[in-house]
Each structure stands twice: as C-alpha cells, then as structure tokens.
C-alpha cells in the first residue's frame with residue numbers, strides 16, 4: 486500500500502489517485518513541423534529507469550488536481566511530491582530536463598505539462 490502525500494490534501498491512500506505518466510515531457514512548440522518519427526518519439530518514447538522517476542499523478546478521489554511525484558521504480562518509495570508548476574527538489578533536478586529526441590529547438594520553449602500550473606488556488 487502506498488500513501489501519497491497530496492500537496493493540496495495531505496497523505497491519502499494510493500487508491501484515491503491515478504498515475505498520469507512521466508512528468509516534465511514538454512509538448513512540442515510546433516507539432517506540425519515534426520516528422521512522423523519525431524512525433525512518434527514525442528508520443529510514445531518515455532524513460533523507463535531503475536530508480537527515481539518523475540511522474541504525474543492526479544488526486545481523482547480528492548481535490549482532482551494534478552501534481553508531480555518522484556518515485557523510485559525499484560522500491561516504490563516516494564522520494565518527493567511537488568505541485569504542478571514547480572521544479573523537483575534539487576537532487577532530482579535532472580529528471581525535469583527535456584528528453585526523448587524531439588528537436589531541442591521545438592522543446593526549449595514548449596509548454597511542459599509537468600511544470601505548467603493548470604490549477605487555480607482557491
């Protein structure tokens with residue numbers, strides 16, 4: 486059983502959450518300019534590390550907000566939780582760098598859904 490510390494609600498059982506794939510995958514600035522191979526790489530290629538992995542989660546049975554988690558894929562231990570729009574703690578900063586082979590010119594200024602704050606504070 487995982488206890489996930491929602492940054493808005495506090496610690497809750499994992500059944501209240503849904504996994505939302507890898508965090509910090511920037512949406513290409515101009516998707517129509519990508520080749521089919523680049524678009525496929527953006528859509529389907531994700532890191533699959535043994536160890537810390539930045540992930541997006543949503544608290545579906547609670548506040549319904551998205552946030553980011555650094556979870557160790559070997560131990561399932563949650564190393565850090567941070568709100569959308571924030572960067573991971575310094576020791577995991579490398580997990581927030583764009584990856585995946587999409588040309589850097591199209592990802593440097595792209596919107597990163599892992600850091601874009603799509604929530605509004607009440």
Ligand SMILES: [Zn+2]
Pocket residue numbers: 491492493494495544547548549550
């Ligand atoms: Zn919550």
